[in-house]
Amino acid sequence: MNDATTKQPDKEAHFQYLLTPGPLTTDPKVREAMMDDWGSWDIDFRLLNKNICRDILAILGPSGNGFECIPIQGSGSFAVEAMLGTFIPRDGKALILANGAYGLRAATALEYIGRPHTLLNKGDYLPPRADEVYSILSADRSITHVFLVHCETSSGILNPLKEIADVTEKLSRKLLIDSMSAFGAIELNPKEIQFDALVSSANKCIEGAPGFSFAIARKDALVASQDNCHSLSLDLHDQWLYMQKTGQWRFTPPTHVVAAFAEALKIHSEQGGVSGRFKRYNRNKKILLKGMRDLGFETLLSEPWLSPIIVTFFCPNDDAFEFGMFYKLMKSKGFIIYPGKLTVADSFRIGCIGSIDSSVMASVVEAVAVSLSEMGVKDARPSSKAIAEKEKLICGSKQALVS
16 A cells, blocks of 8 residues: 555535544445355456465465464454364363453353463553463463464453463473454464464454454374364354365355455555565554653653554543543544553554555544544643653563563
């Protein structure tokens, strides 16, 4: 995507940029791809299924040999539960690393599934570290699998995947990755990061439409997972086996969304693949950060932890600021932002992903400035309580580096 080619919101058409971690703003070609109807058993649609699996695996590069792609109906949460239920044996046990809503959701899924698990809950945003994982795995040899969210969009933190993967491999455990908001924009080399399976979604960094998700799994781990799953519809092994035999999904597929995803994959490749997507998202993030900080806003996360996916900002301490009104004013200007998920301080989030570029992000900052003025907010700085929370992460990072 060239910055100069991005169109500004068409007010008459009520176009709105989705500054969220997905669903997100899609390319017009992706939306257009959903205009045709497909027969789910037709040879053309089965070929489409084959091609999207091929193209997803191609994102891993040459080191993707030995992996299989399994699409599955439903949002990313469906894929996470499917991965946990398929790859963790009924007599297995998981270590869930949580520092936000999506790690905690995985733990909840395991409770429903009935799989034993240990939860390392780091709160709203503090990252799990290698020494903690080493201690837990060394003390409990019954743990067979470790689960980590690569980019936890509750806060926008990019978790330390490499160091967690190294510890997991060293202690001969299996790693399962929620790469929902990272795959396609954050490099993941299977030669450097050993994992059994990861899951992602059509409507994240590939910039497709919502409606299905997918798993990428080592073929040997997938073969070994037969009869593990607790669920008929979420069994990734059976879904994979059926697609190998027929080229078709076991149950009614989201045909229009699959067609849109095929177009999104094509655009992803044309725009430089993972590297191109990362560079654009990172440019978006830098413009957003500079503009918001110039206005007085403070981010929850310090630089080493900020992902190019979504950024959490503390709400201004100014009495004139009220998020509900701020949201409405931003929406009236063509931008949909996201409420915060922190329990420790008031916050909101602005996403950097989707079919948007630096010119759009500059317009976002302008809209924020105008909205603050309309609300009568004179000072965007956060409360002292919010700053104290940020210091916890900075201090924790220094301690981790020392240890």
